[in-house]
Amino acid sequence: MLLPIMITALIFCTYGEKNPAVQVILTNKGLQYGKNVAADWIQEKLEFVTFPDMDGEIPLSFLGHIGYTLTGVTIAKCDFAEPSIEFYQDVSGLKMSIVGFSIALTGAWRAHCGIIYGSGFFDMALFGVDLVSVVHLGSDADGHLSLTNVSCDTQTRDVDLRFYGGSSWILQPFVKHLKARIKGQIEGKLCDAVEELIVNLDRHLQAMNVNFQVNRDLILDLPLTGQPVIDASSLRLGFQGEFYSIKRPKEPPFEAQPFMVPENPAYMLSMGLSDFTFNSASFGYFSADLMQIFIDDSMIPPRSPVHLNTRSLGPFIPQLPKMFPDLPVVLHTYARNFPVFSFHPGAITLNLPGAVKAFAIQPNATWTPLFKLHVDSNFKGKMWTDDGFLKGSVTMDNFTLTLVATVIGPFKIAALENLGKMAMKMFVLPHINDKLSTGFALPQTTQALLVNSVLTVEEGFVAFRSDAKLQPSDRRLS
C-alpha cells in the first residue's frame, strides 16, 4: 500500500506536479455499504433490458429446415442473489460478482417447416446464473475519476424452455438446440447491460465539477492529482484541494507537502485535509485585498472603557488630545501578509502578521494620519466534531505591538499593547469562540449524510474519519 503511493508521490515531484492536499480513502466497509445501492441499481436496470427478435434455422437431415423467430422477449422475473464486490488490485479497479441468480423470460414464437406453420408463446428460465464484472478506476486529463470496463463473464448452470400453442410440437424436438442459442444471447445481453451501466456511470463522473465556487471571493479546485491507488483493502484518491481568489487568482508562494492519511478500516471513509488547503484560502483572501477593515467607534461596544477618539486615547498617548482635541479616530487594520495556519498533533496555530494605521478625522472630513503599528499575534486553536457539527475553540498566545511610524512623536507602547490584549480577550475572542462552540454543520448532500465522524489534528493535516448514510429517497442513481 505504502509503496505505490510513495512511487506516485515520487513521480509527481519529478514532473513538478502537485501533491494532493485532500486525500480520501474508501475502505472496504464503505465499499460494502455502497454495494447495496449498486445492486438495487443493477437489478432495476436489468428489469428493463430488452431483447431483439431472435431468428434462425434448424437444419433437418432430409426435410430441408425449420425456420423460427422469437419475438417480444422480456424478463418476467429476476431473482437476485446478494452481489459481492471487492477491491481488485490486479487491474486497479473493482470486481463485482452476482452468483447463482435466476431469470424468467417470456415471449412469442413463430416457426415454419415447408408448408407447416405454427405460433404461440414460450417461457424460459435461466438458473444459477453467475455474472462477474471487472472495472478499472482511473483519472482523466481534467482530474475526473473514470470507470472503464475490463471484462464481463457470465455462466448459466441450467436452462428450462417450454413452448405453448398450436403446432408447438414442431419446435419441441429442438428445445436443446434452442436452449443453447438463447442462453448464449441472453448471457451476451446481460454483459451488454452491465457495460452500458459502466458507460453511463462514467458519463456521470465526467460531468462532475472539479472546481466549486465557495462564496463570492473564493473558488476551490478539486481535481484528482493522479491515478486512484487501489489495494486489497482500500481505494485512495488524491485531490488538489486548492482555493483561489476569483478576483486575483494566482499561485501561492508555498506548496502542498506530502502527507499520508492513515487508513482506518473501522470507518467507511478516511479523509485528510492538508494545512495547504487552509493557507491557500488565506492567501486567496489576502491577494484579493480582503483582509482589511476600518474600525471606528460605532464598532466598539458601548460598555468598553476606551473609545475611538483622541480624548479617550489620551491616557495611552498623552500628546494626542493636546495636538488633536476631541476628534474621532479610525483604525485601518489589515494583514501585512497572509495569515499562516499550521497543524500539529492536537492543535492548530495561526500566525497573523497585521498592521494598524490610525487616523484622526478632522471636522472638514480630512483623515489626518497619526501613527502606524505592527500587530503580531499568534493564536492556538482546537477543532473537533460533535454530533454532525464541526466545532472549535481559540486562545491567543501572543500579541505584540511595534510602533513603526508616527506623525505625532514617540509614545510608550506597553499600555496600548495591554489595551489591545484586553480588547482581544474581552470582545474579539469571545465572539469567535461563541461561533465556534455552536459549530458548523458538516457538509451533506441530498444523497448522503456523514455520521459517526471523528476529526483529529495531525502533523500538517486534519484527519477525518466517518461513516456515510445514504438517503433512502435518493438511493436510485439514474
Ligand SMILES: *[C@@H]1O[C@H](CO)[C@@H](O)[C@H](O)[C@H]1NC(C)=O
Ligand atoms: C466490455 O464489456 C463487453 C461486454 O459487454 C465486452 O464484450 C468487452 O470486451 C469489454 N471491453 C473491454 C475493453 O474489455
Ligand SMILES: *[C@@H]1O[C@H](CO)[C@@H](O)[C@H](O)[C@H]1NC(C)=O
Ligand atoms: C481640513 O482641516 C485641516 C485641519 O484644520 C487642514 O489642515 C486641511 O487643510 C483641511 N483640508 C481641507 C481640504 O480643507
Ligand SMILES: *[C@@H]1O[C@H](CO)[C@@H](O)[C@H](O)[C@H]1NC(C)=O
Ligand atoms: C511572542 O512575541 C515575542 C516578541 O515578538 C517573541 O519574542 C516570542 O517568541 C513570541 N512568542 C510566541 C509563543 O510566539
